[in-house]
Amino acid sequence: MTEVERWGLFELAVDSVAVEFRHESGEAAYVESFGGTVRFMPSLEGEWHYTLAGETQHLTCTQALSRGPVQRSGSSLRWADGAPYHPLTTTWFDHPDAPGDWSAALGALAASPFDRVRLRAYPTTLARLDQQVRNLLAIDVGADILVTDRAIIRELAQRLGAYRNVTWCLEAGPELRASAELLAEYDSGRHLISVHATPTDVDPGPPWVSHLSVPLENLRGVSALRRDYGKPVHVDACGYEGNGSSPFTSLTPQELLTRIWEGTIRGAHVAHGEWYVDADGGPWSGGGSRPTGVVVQRLRLLREVLDELPDGVEPIDDYRDAPTLAVPGSYYLQYLGEHQFPDRTFSLPAGDYLVEVLDVWNHSVRRSRETVTDSLTVRLPGTQYQAIQIRRAA
Amino acid sequence: MKVERWGMHELTLSGPADGNPYADVELRVTYRYRNRVVTVDGFYDGDGVYRARFMPDREGRWEYVTRSTAPELDGQRGSFECIPPGPGNHGPVGVHGAHHFAYADGTRYDCIGTTCYHWTYESKEIQELTLASLRAAPFDKVRMCLLPTDSMRPDRTPFAGPDSFDPAFFRHFESRVADLLELGIQADLILFHPYDRGVWGFDRMTFEQDAAYLKYVVARLAAYRNVWWSLSNEYDFNHNKTVADWDRLLQLVQRLDPYQRLRSIHNGTKMYEVFTPYDFSKPWITHQSVQHWDGAEVAAWRACPKPVVIDEIGYEGNAGRRWGNLTSTELVHRFWQGMALGGYVGHGESFVDRETRAWISVGGRLYGESPERIAFLRSIMAGLPRRADGDLDCVLHYLGDRQPSSVELALPADTSYRFDLIDTMAMAISELPGRFSGRCRIPLPARPYLALRGVR
Numbered sequence: 001m002t003e004v005e006r007w008g009l010f011e012l013a014v015d016s017v018a019v020e021f022r023h024e025s026g027e028a029a030y031v032e033s034f035g036g037t038v039r040f041m042p043s044l045e046g047e048w049h050y051t052l053a054g055e056t057q058h059l060t061c062t063q064a065l066s067r068g069p070v071q072r073s074g075s076s077l078r079w080a081d082g083a084p085y086h087p088l089t090t091t092w093f094d095h096p097d098a099p100g101d102w103s104a105a106l107g108a109l110a111a112s113p114f115d116r117v118r119l120r121a122y123p124t125t126l127a128r129l130d131q132q133v134r135n136l137l138a139i140d141v142g143a144d145i146l147v148t149d150r151a152i153i154r155e156l157a158q159r160l161g162a163y164r165n166v167t168w169c170l171e172a173g174p175e176l177r178a179s180a181e182l183l184a185e186y187d188s189g190r191h192l193i194s195v196h197a198t199p200t201d202v203d204p205g206p207p208w209v210s211h212l213s214v215p216l217e218n219l220r221g222v223s224a225l226r227r228d229y230g231k232p233v234h235v236d237a238c239g240y241e242g243n244g245s246s247p248f249t250s251l252t253p254q255e256l257l258t259r260i261w262e263g264t265i266r267g268a269h270v271a272h273g274e275w276y277v278d279a280d281g282g283p284w285s286g287g288g289s290r291p292t293g294v295v296v297q298r299l300r301l302l303r304e305v306l307d308e309l310p311d312g313v314e315p316i317d318d319y320r321d322a323p324t325l326a327v328p329g330s331y332y333l334q335y336l337g338e339h340q341f342p343d344r345t346f347s348l349p350a351g352d353y354l355v356e357v358l359d360v361w362n363h364s365v366r367r368s369r370e371t372v373t374d375s376l377t378v379r380l381p382g383t384q385y386q387a388i389q390i391r392r393a394a
Numbered sequence: 395m396k397v398e399r400w401g402m403h404e405l406t407l408s409g410p411a412d413g414n415p416y417a418d419v420e421l422r423v424t425y426r427y428r429n430r431v432v433t434v435d436g437f438y439d440g441d442g443v444y445r446a447r448f449m450p451d452r453e454g455r456w457e458y459v460t461r462s463t464a465p466e467l468d469g470q471r472g473s474f475e476c477i478p479p480g481p482g483n484h485g486p487v488g489v490h491g492a493h494h495f496a497y498a499d500g501t502r503y504d505c506i507g508t509t510c511y512h513w514t515y516e517s518k519e520i521q522e523l524t525l526a527s528l529r530a531a532p533f534d535k536v537r538m539c540l541l542p543t544d545s546m547r548p549d550r551t552p553f554a555g556p557d558s559f560d561p562a563f564f565r566h567f568e569s570r571v572a573d574l575l576e577l578g579i580q581a582d583l584i585l586f587h588p589y590d591r592g593v594w595g596f597d598r599m600t601f602e603q604d605a606a607y608l609k610y611v612v613a614r615l616a617a618y619r620n621v622w623w624s625l626s627n628e629y630d631f632n633h634n635k636t637v638a639d640w641d642r643l644l645q646l647v648q649r650l651d652p653y654q655r656l657r658s659i660h661n662g663t664k665m666y667e668v669f670t671p672y673d674f675s676k677p678w679i680t681h682q683s684v685q686h687w688d689g690a691e692v693a694a695w696r697a698c699p700k701p702v703v704i705d706e707i708g709y710e711g712n713a714g715r716r717w718g719n720l721t722s723t724e725l726v727h728r729f730w731q732g733m734a735l736g737g738y739v740g741h742g743e744s745f746v747d748r749e750t751r752a753w754i755s756v757g758g759r760l761y762g763e764s765p766e767r768i769a770f771l772r773s774i775m776a777g778l779p780r781r782a783d784g785d786l787d788c789v790l791h792y793l794g795d796r797q798p799s800s801v802e803l804a805l806p807a808d809t810s811y812r813f814d815l816i817d818t819m820a821m822a823i824s825e826l827p828g829r830f831s832g833r834c835r836i837p838l839p840a841r842p843y844l845a846l847r848g849v850r
Binding site: 026027028029161185188199200203204206207229230 | 426427428429430431432433452457459471641645648649652654675677678
């Protein structure tokens with residue numbers, strides 16, 4: 001009896017071009033082979049069957065050992081098991097003709113606060129990419145695959161579609177709808193599909209685009225994107241920390257960190273990037289060996305905050321002068337960016353609250369417990385890059 | 395079961411009839427071809443009957459599964475075979491290049507429409523007459539409203555109550571959309587208009603009512619491949635809604651529509667003076683549905699990389715209002731201006747003293763002289779060589795209402811052109827002697843409404 005866990009990887013040597021796996025419920029997946037192999041990720045527990053050389057074969061899908069692939073749920077992303085998804089992404093685009101030191105990079109990723117990395121797929125590097133995504137799967141890091149060439153869509157789907165850690169990102173170009181639909185047709189894992197483009201260049205509204213992947217330098221724009229499209233928003237590129245020769249690759253660490261926080265508290269997932277031209281092994285986001293900048297360390301605080309965000313948290317409009325995530329009545333997270341507020345006042349239901357003032361830049365946290373009748377004024381140090389986290393005490 | 399590509403699969407199910415099924419029951423159907431899934435909303439069709447409609451766009455086997463809040467509607471599975479399109483089925487129309495349209499199979503779509511706002515509300519005889527008129531007319535699109543005006547007293551409207559709909563209204567309306575499809579005519583559906591003035595209240599509903607209405611309309615009608623969405627006619631004349639409200643409703647239709655039918659919103663004007671178009675550069679807009687009196691403005695609007703469709707440029711007729719009493723010559727002149735510049739222009743007619751009432755309101759019979767000349771214009775446009783992006787790959791120089799004795803053109807120096815002189819009103823084409831290239835002077839007969847067509 002062949003067994004594989006739900007959202008695990010089932011590999012099978014075949015002679016045929018394609019295999020249809022059919023679940024007892026009637027659900028089915030169409031999987032094309034490459035190099036004599038099909039890879040299949042069963043999405044449901046229970047009995048699956050498929051036909052090889054005229055004979056019906058059986059596959060038993062057992063209980064999941066992971067949270068599965070990431071899926072869209074309205075304007076949020078969730079793991080397939082329903083858990084909230086709050087990734088921290090970095091960017092690692094090596095050059096097709098000058099591969100970076102992947103084993104060093106993989107080690108750096110494993111030790112970093114990141115759990116998702118953007119990689120670029122080139123026609124000449126698919127086997128290498130395949131191995132990289134497999135390595136990432138083993139350490140539970142997501143791989144957002146930037147598809148640079150329409151001609152490789154089918155092979156990408158054949159190779160990577162069964163890896164649960166994959167999401168797809170198409171480069172803007174002609175025939176985008178056809179590309180997205182082609183990818184959806186061949187991707188047996190039915191992973192998320194986005195297009196890396198500003199909405200004025202490519203409308204992200206159609207249903208064949210599962211979420212937004214935008215370049216955006218003014219992160220205050222996230223709120224309008226969420227309102228206009230009702231879809232999850234990834235800001236793929238908000239600028240790189242570094243000393244590169246363009247404005248985009250020479251952000252100060254303070255600026256990149258505040259952009260990531262600003263966008264995150266407005267409800268987006270904001271990717272990190274780093275471009276120090278003199279880094280050992282080259283700029284991290286150009287396929288370097290390890291991130292050498294400041295922001296990667298400062299993001300550990302954000303990682304901790306994201307890991308503890310309550311389910312159902314959403315940006316709220318109540319505080320028009322500062323972005324605020326909340327579960328109204330029980331949880332608030334407000335970010336004050338470059339402004340040096342002396343204090344902030346919140347309207348809260350009566351009760352006891354745990355209040356934290358997070359100094360995002362200095363990575364320090366000041367905690368207090370407050371009893372509230374109808375409002376709470378939180379004193380601040382009067383410096384930049386402060387966040388306030390308020391939790392209702394149990 | 396077999397369904398043509400770009401045809402319609404309709405699923406019929408029995409479910410709860412108690413309570414208010416329009417508001418209480420959710421039904422969604424997920425259709426799958428290989429791994430690609432397309433999810434559509436189902437709808438309540440009255441008497442305990444639920445339906446879902448789907449337009450397949452790939453030949454082969456499609457499977458579906460239902461999801462519903464009502465257990466008897468949930469988890470139903472089935473499949474059908476999608477077969478090649480039949481004769482005359484070119485698929486839905488989409489945008490081609492920046493400024494043009496094409497059917498899904500690549501066939502060019504010319505986009506010369508007309509307007510019959512409330513033709514489906516008329517007597518059966520008038521409706522049949524309208525269809526007969528359209529069959530003989532050169533129009534490939536009809537702008538038409540779902541909602542009645544303040545002065546109408548129809549037996550049925552889309553609404554049966556504040557939070558329920560009238561399936562009989564929709565069944566009739568859909569049959570007329572299907573009739574247009576049969577004629578190869580696009581149905582540019584006007585979802586809201588300001589001519590209610592609170593009588594029905596459809597121009598001032600809550601967002602939730604608007605949203606329920608749009609969801610129901612999209613669920614019923616989106617699968618017809620000839621449907622376009624016009625969110626509102628003269629949106630700026632509705633003082634109960636702001637541009638931000640229209641943004642939200644357009645975004646909602648975009649989210650509801652599995653196929654992304656062409657989608658725009660049409661402005662009003664105070665003719666010759668006030669023009670406040672919606673910002674067509676917004677991403678959820680597919681084409682510019684303009685009301686304006688001057689076809690020469692097309693050149694400016696093409697700065698926005700979306701097709702320009704002047705759906706209202708004034709109507710041929712003898713109405714008591716400026717918008718409805720243009721001569722045939724003036725209307726045809728405006729058509730040529732707009733179309734020669736790479737835009738599209740829509741027709742309308744409002745003769746108020748004839749056997750049937752104004753065409754723009756009720757359809758019926760066409761009395762004007764413009765349709766014949768618009769047919770001529772259509773035949774000219776259809777025969778012109780074009781580049782891959784749909785723009786003209788030749789010279790089309792419209793000389794308008796002036797009467798020059800010659801015109802100077804700057805042609806490529808290394809290419810030789812031959813020219814035809816087109817009389818847009820007499821509908822005559824004559825070849826000019828000689829060949830032209832570079833900066834050249836072409837002699838003309840010194841009368842208005844001529845066009846030059848130059849091909850290599």
